[in-house]
Amino acid sequence: MTDHHAPATGAPAAVTDQQIRDALRQALLTVWTRESDLVSEGVNERTVVARIAVALEAAITSWGGQWRADVEYDRWRHSEFGVIRKALRIDGFDTADLRLVYPDLIVHDPHGRFQERNLLALEAKRGRPRPRDRDFDLAKLRAYLSQLNYRQAVYLEFDGRGGPARLQWFHLRDGQVHAVGAEDSWQQGVDPGSQEPLPGL
Numbered sequence: 001m002t003d004h005h006a007p008a009t010g011a012p013a014a015v016t017d018q019q020i021r022d023a024l025r026q027a028l029l030t031v032w033t034r035e036s037d038l039v040s041e042g043v044n045e046r047t048v049v050a051r052i053a054v055a056l057e058a059a060i061t062s063w064g065g066q067w068r069a070d071v072e073y074d075r076w077r078h079s080e081f082g083v084i085r086k087a088l089r090i091d092g093f094d095t096a097d098l099r100l101v102y103p104d105l106i107v108h109d110p111h112g113r114f115q116e117r118n119l120l121a122l123e124a125k126r127g128r129p130r131p132r133d134r135d136f137d138l139a140k141l142r143a144y145l146s147q148l149n150y151r152q153a154v155y156l157e158f159d160g161r162g163g164p165a166r167l168q169w170f171h172l173r174d175g176q177v178h179a180v181g182a183e184d185s186w187q188q189g190v191d192p193g194s195q196e197p198l199p200g201l
Contacts (some may be wrong), residue, residue: 015063015067017151017152017171020119020152023059023060024120027055030055031048031051031052032164032165036162038051040161042126042127043160044126045124045125045126046104048124049071049104049122049124054069056069060107066109066111067108068107068108068109068110069106070108070110071105072103073106073108073110086100086148087099087100088140088143088144088147089147090136090139091139091143103121103122103144104123104124105121105124106118106122107119108120116151118149119150120150120151120152121141121144121153122155123140123153123154123156124157124158125137125155126159127159127160137155141170142170142177145170145177146175146177149172151171151172152170153169153170153171154168154170164184167183169182169183
């Protein structure tokens with residue numbers, strides 16, 4: 001399916017895994033420092049994620065105009081069927097039927113002109129989620145990678161009282177989903193152009 005509203009640009013420059021992680025870290029720093037009321041007064045996680053998306057857009061502008069950060073984007077550009085709703089089979093939660101899903105936040109090329117058009121999927125939880133709710137989000141993230149070909153996925157958890165967030169990263173390599181590591185100290189010393197991982201990643 002051709003999208004006549006897609007900007008006419010060439011193939012994008014390569015975006016590294018580290019650039020993706022650093023852009024998200026920079027967006028989190030922006031929200032946690034400049035809009036601290038959102039993360040310290042128990043505001044709903046959807047509002048927080050929306051502000052992260054705004055900050056993330058600013059962080060990824062240097063990657064080229066085709067990349068975009070979207071909140072709860074539920075469409076998928078299928079090679080045979082055109083634009084359809086995202087649906088996944090969630091391991092440990094679904095048996096046969098596909099489940100319609102909408103990630104809390106993604107970074108992607110929405111026009112689907114390039115093979116690697118899905119860079120990042122994020123799910124977020126505020127407060128102390130029940131273990132089953134956390135496990136469901138983690139299973140969804142793994143499914144985004146294995147079934148929808150996102151390159152990286154991250155689970156974001158924050159207490160809603162101003163404390164630091166926790167990030168759990170996953171990535172897809174050779175068709176397999178791998179847990180990369182967890183971060184609790186992302187607020188310290190992040191350089192948005194750095195290619196070096198933070199301690200503990």
